[in-house]
Amino acid sequence: MxxxxxxxxxxxxxxxxxxxxxxxxxxxxxxxxxxxxxxxxxxxxxxxxxxxxxxxxxxxxxxxxxxxxxxxxxxxxxxxxxxxxxxxxxxxxxxxxxxxxxxxxxxxxxxxxxxxxxxxxxxxxxxxxxxxxxxxxxxxxxxxxxxxxxxxxxxxxxxxxxxxxxxxxxxxxxxxxxTGGSRPVREHVIGAIPRERRRNTVLLLSVAFALLGFTLGAMLAHMVPMLTALGLGSAAVVIGALFGPAQVLSRLINMIFGTRLAPPALALMSAMLMVLSVIILALSGDWLPGAVAFSICLGLGSGINSIAQGSLPLYLFGSDGYGALTGKMAAARLAAGAAAPFAFAATMETFGLGASLIVSAALGSIGIGAFVAVAVSAKRSVVRAP
The missing domain is CATH 1.20.1250.20 (MFS general substrate transporter like domains)
Incomplete structure (x- = not known):
């Protein structure tokens, strides 16, 4: 509520x-x-x-x-x-x-x-x-x-x-x-990343979420104007409206079927879907099915990304100091998302829509690489743990 x-x-x-x-x-x-x-x-x-x-x-x-x-x-x-x-x-x-x-x-x-x-x-x-x-x-x-x-x-x-x-x-x-109410004492969650390697992982994760936040912010701010500029006309609004239901659908699917999927895999999936959506739009141009696929993939990726923002830090770093850690990562993500509309607009004006989409996909791909590095590091830490 x-x-x-x-x-x-x-x-x-x-x-x-x-x-x-x-x-x-x-x-x-x-x-x-x-x-x-x-x-x-x-x-x-x-x-x-x-x-x-x-x-x-x-x-x-x-x-x-x-x-x-x-x-x-x-x-x-x-x-x-x-x-x-x-x-x-x-x-x-x-x-x-x-x-x-x-x-x-x-x-x-x-x-x-x-x-x-x-x-x-x-x-x-x-x-x-x-x-x-x-x-x-x-x-x-x-x-x-x-x-x-x-x-x-x-x-x-x-x-x-x-x-x-x-x-x-x-x-x-x-x-x-x-203070001793009726509920039992809660156990803390221990993170997968040991404390001595936490700093580098926090930095890597912040970069990953910031880059994907930039891609998502740019696409959302310019979605309807972008689709209109591609020649989709009045259909642009309808196509853009598919983003919201796709976002909710991805969360529903994850709730029902994704219980066995570890948070690093969840974050990686969200990043891949968002980057894939940008690539689809760059390649499909004014092809209507391509624009529909773009909006749906972006919504699916965004929906899972919201879950990963909360669950991945808990999985990696545990519950102690959770607020401060997520605050640091939110700062980078929100700053990138705020800058995205202006940066993307300037790139479109200078180099055109196609080049702007390629740049956004490239930045998102770096984010995918960062998530892969985090997932590998977490897996090694879990294997080494007693």
């Missing part, structure tokens, strides 16, 4: 409200999205600090505080009388988003029960994958009755009245368990 509201109100609603925001504060839509991308970058820089606080005071506590801050920053967005005030509000909104979205939710699940966390992460991403499906139509419908400022106020109430009480309940439940 809180992830659907968190992603729907703080992230997915922006694309629907952006044209009205641009008209109201006298900016172009492109400039409004530039502010949004800059805020994503700043939010990525804040991720390591947020991760450390999760380990220090508890992830559920951070989520409770984050819900209150999200509501406050949404009110600030609704009030903002100038471009500078709006830009500041959006930056603060993305920082508070890092306190309530996947990074924090995964850490909360790890704290609640480290041994079942990977399965819980799969369930969570499956359900939360419907955030865009739910909130895009809600935001569009509300635009017929309310201004964008009033819609942000409605979303502020949702975060304050629904998300914060639920996060508070989780926080209190975990504290009761920690």
């Amino acid at each position: 809180t992830q659907i509201i968190g992603y729907g109100s703080l992230y997915y609603s922006f694309s629907i409200l952006a044209p009205a925001v641009a008209k109201d504060i006298d900016l172009t839509v492109a400039q409004v999205f530039a502010v949004f991308s800059a805020s994503l970058f700043v939010g990525g820089l804040a991720a390591p600090y947020i991760g450390r606080q999760m380990d220090r005071i508890g992830a559920a506590t951070v989520m409770t505080i984050g819900s209150a801050l999200s509501a406050l920053t949404l009110v600030l967005c609704a009030w903002s009388p100038s471009v500078a005030a709006f830009a500041l509000a959006i930056v603060l909104l993305e920082i508070s988003s890092g306190m309530v979205q996947y990074q924090a939710a995964f850490a909360t699940l790890v704290e609640a029960d480290p041994r079942s966390a990977s399965r819980s992460i799969t369930y969570l991403t499956l359900i939360a994958g419907f955030a865009s499906t739910i909130f895009w139509p809600i935001s569009t419908a509300l635009m017929g009755y309310l201004s964008w400022r009033e819609i942000y106020l409605v979303y502020a109430v949702l975060n304050l009245a629904v998300c914060m009480p639920l996060h508070l309940w989780i926080m209190r439940k975990d504290r009761l368990a920690a």
